[in-house]
Amino acid sequence: MADPGVETKNLVSIILARRGRKKWHWTDIFSYTYLALGIFLMFGPVLWLGMSSFKTRAGLLEFPPTFFPLGQIELQVEGYEKPLLLFDVKMDDGSTRQLAQIRRIGIVSQMVDPKNPGEKFKIPIDQRTKVREFRMAWENYRDPLERFNFLLFLKNSVVVTVVATLVTLLINSMAAYGLSIYEFRGRNAIMLFVIGTLMIPITVIMVPVYLVVTNLGMVNSLWAVILPGAATPTGVFLLRQYMLTIPKELIEAARMDNASEWTIFSKVVLPLAMPAIAVLAIFSVMWRWNEFLWPLIVLNRTEVYTLQVGLNAFQGELDVQWHYILAMTVVTLIPVALVFAFLQKFITTGIASSGMK
Amino acid sequence: MTKNTDQPAAVKNTAVSIAGWPVQQVFRLLEYPFSKIQRGVGVQGMPWIFLLPNLIFFGIFVIIPLFINFAFSFTGGTELFLSNRVYTGTEQYRFLLDCKTFGDPITCREDRFWKGLYNTFIFVFFQVSFLVLFSLITALILNREIRGRGFFRAVFFFPVLLSPVVVALIWKWILLRDGILNAFLVSIGMDKILFFVSPEWAMFWAVFVSIWAHMGFYTLILLAGLQAIQPDLYEAAEMDGTSKERVFWRITLPLLWPNLLVVVVLALIKGVQVFDEVFVLTGGGPGTATQFIVQYIYNTGFTEQVQNFGLASAASIVLGVILFVLTMLQLAVTRARDNG
Incomplete structure (x- = not known):
């Protein structure tokens, strides 16, 4: 068994000396650490599989990945056939608005205000962040x-x-x-x-x-x-x-x-x-x-x-x-x-x- | 099995009736033909009748193939049916075992076989040592008076029941280039690692994943061994004020030793036959870095353009010899344990 060293042992016995009558042994600490690590290592991968299985194809490509399955919100905007993706956009005046993306051309994205479909914007793509919600992709x-x-x-x-x-x-x-x-x-x-x-x-x-x-x-x-x-x-x-x-x-x-x-x-x-x-x-x-x-x-x-x-x-x-x-x-x-x-x-x-x- | 009395009765009965019902229907159907047979052969002949189906299965799918295996290994060509195959004597074995120096796979004529053998050896060495070490630690911890022992036993045990394909896919998903492990590495300021491109990493994860999947099984056997140690030995040691370390080295380990040996040999037998998880996880790659002996047989016999059954048979006989030696070791070790 791994020995965390004599110092740790003394340190631990000083810290825990007053806890109850039974003295703590370094093996107690080791055991519970090991078990906690065990839960993480044995259950973690399966949990991660379960979580990932509910993500959309696009969601799976994200890096770094999110823990919960999140899907980007899609909106039906008047005048557009397909549902549009919703973004939080930092406007030039410093304010933040929620806009839907019509199409993306290179590093610029054409966007529209869903509340006011007449109003269109050209936004550099690094000024927008996706608006997401918890969504399970049952279609998987x-x-x-x-x-x-x-x-x-x-x-x-x-x-x-x-x-x-x-x-x-x-x-x-x-x-x-x-x-x-x-x-x-x-x-x-x-x-x-x-x-x-x-x-x-x-x-x-x-x-x-x-x-x-x-x-x-x-x-x-x-x-x-x-x-x-x-x-x-x-x-x-x-x-x-x-x-x-x-x-x-x-x-x-x-x-x-x-x-x-x-x-x-x-x-x-x-x-x-x-x-x-x-x-x-x-x-x-x-x-x-x-x-x-x-x-x-x-x-x-x-x-x-x-x-x-x-x-x-x-x-x-x-x-x-x-x-x-x-x-x-x-x-x-x-x-x-x-x-x-x-x-x-x-x-x-x-x-x-x-x-x- | 006979000590199942601690079972919650309800669960047990449900399980038994679910498992038993379809079986009983089959048995009712067979009543008539068997009483006819008994009239024919008499009670003395009945044990053979009862044994017959099982023995036929063993004969067709184990014993006959065993002999055909030898026959295959002495013939060449690509025909599957024996009558069409050409007798080549020990040609396959000479081809397989032709090496300038046995330590280096590249100097062998069939270098893939030797690479497989060499990889298997490395894999078994690390897998078995760490598997037994971690199983032992886990069993020792689970044998202590800890809260939620049943729960923790389940935590370590459940991967044993998962299929190798599922195990491999779970880990492959974690280890991919954009997987969560690399996300973690990036978040602590390191570079991404392409685990399946580097031979060393691929072998490391092959060993790791196979330990993850099988540890619970060996832990369970060691735990049973630990629980068989007389509690009064520990009580006596406590009375004498013996330190925990000393108790471990002087009581636990010596008394567990026979079980530990059995576990080591069992793990060796399984380890030499490694295929499933690693095949799905790495596909034997990169290159042939994680290709093991069973995959060599599988590839040679079934996936290559030219299916070389003779060579595959010869290689599987080499594997059989290794397993035979290990099994003899297992018998000796088990006998030693059971005779105390």
């Missing part, structure tokens, strides 16, 4: 959903996330059931095999999986994203560990009652394993929603892009439309923020107890 959110394929990307992402999570839950819980309830020859070998696949991440087998997916005719379909990652070793492992804690007597009793194995699985074991299944569901949703590298490889046509791939394509364009990108980044972030807000404890206990992400 509306336009991409209407004009671009964004709604399609959103739909693709939802389809991938939901279908992949269902497939994962189904086959992983079945495998976990097979590995936890039964005693059979080869069980340990299978378990080792399952854990062993953890060692082979997609980064190592990109090319051959692409070949397999091509062979199955799935390139540029959402199945190419859904299926390859459906059987997760972490999922099987997590569910199996949980199912092992289910008392054997329950299963024996169900067998006595002539219940089929599938019935025991779906009616007895699964309901009991729900906490673990919920954790896996949350993880799977996050994995799939955020997945990037693999979709980037197998989805090459705009119609099948997921949100992440679509966002990346947008930001890679030559004429980067930041006002749309920022708004869409916020849209992409919202589901995860909701999951986090409601299920934070689930996620953190899940990670702390299994060490997976």
Whole structure:
């Protein structure tokens, strides 16, 4: 840990010596400074993203930027078709007037008094300042959903996330059931095999999986994203560990009652394993929603892009439309923020107890 | 997972029922075919039936590709289908590993690969050291009796859930030429810095952003480790009037050490595979300054005009070997920790 030095320590203890009976330690000061800095550094960027996403295209180009989204006031002036921009103008006699700009020619701008449309002025541009008001540019959110394929990307992402999570839950819980309830020859070998696949991440087998997916005719379909990652070793492992804690007597009793194995699985074991299944569901949703590298490889046509791939394509364009990108980044972030807000404890206990992400 | 009892029951039940409902519908549909199957194979055969779907998936998407990967790396040409490819023996590996001096990427025949490897090494070195350092500091602070601990834990944790694309875009927006950071620099009388034009700055921000995004995860693991330390040890130390510094060096750190090692190795495994955030943030640039090994494989196999699958496979096997060594290290370290 960083040591702010002995002097600081003495200084701090002198300043704070009279505060209560418990003495302050330099680590207390350090902790609260660190946490305050932490809030700024962790939340600041996201807050800035949110604020910026409500600025107009022109507002985003401003330097230095303003914190709140401000839009220049536009006025409808009699005799002019388009709305005109409003400025505060310092007149030659020293007074300040609010004028609307008709057009700008070089460093001179032609202006008109909105209250008295007959009165026109020629003003050097450095004598005017924009009149602005707090205005949220909702069109940043509306336009991409209407004009671009964004709604399609959103739909693709939802389809991938939901279908992949269902497939994962189904086959992983079945495998976990097979590995936890039964005693059979080869069980340990299978378990080792399952854990062993953890060692082979997609980064190592990109090319051959692409070949397999091509062979199955799935390139540029959402199945190419859904299926390859459906059987997760972490999922099987997590569910199996949980199912092992289910008392054997329950299963024996169900067998006595002539219940089929599938019935025991779906009616007895699964309901009991729900906490673990919920954790896996949350993880799977996050994995799939955020997945990037693999979709980037197998989805090459705009119609099948997921949100992440679509966002990346947008930001890679030559004429980067930041006002749309920022708004869409916020849209992409919202589901995860909701999951986090409601299920934070689930996620953190899940990670702390299994060490997976 | 079994210690979820501190969960507010209402939240838990809602979550469980939301997650569980669609699943149960699927299960009801599968009832009939499975009872038919059971009549056929008997109860002894059922575990295999239950395992089958998962194993088929592993087979098709992990095991078969693993073998094909080797086959690819021993063939050349641009054909994707194996039967059309030409056997070239160890040609790809010799091409990849042909260097005059291994310390300098420029002397290698495939200098992009070595540049990627070299960049990855630099990235991992700085990213892992600072990641672990800051995670440790954060975990130590969150383990103290501070007000609003849950809130602060969330503050440091939430970026873990953000997608790499979102993380990269958030920071790219801050670091642009006319971004807020440069506005700040100008306001304190400095010049604007073009962060994505200078190789050093690009690497710095690649490391920084990736630490920002992943710190919460490691903090959480270390926090769990800290909370597992017996409180009576601290009480005893307090009785003896031991200084806080001494308590840290003599009690906290030694007892946390096994967890710390696990975190280091986990971070290494993730770090070597760095791609997503940095790819969106810098695109590997300027030039190849932040191009890492995974991006080399991706570029070689999928984005170049001539898709060189053989070379990409050979490179991914090199990556696989590195990961294998690290995973063995992880197993050893985890075993050491769990055996106390």
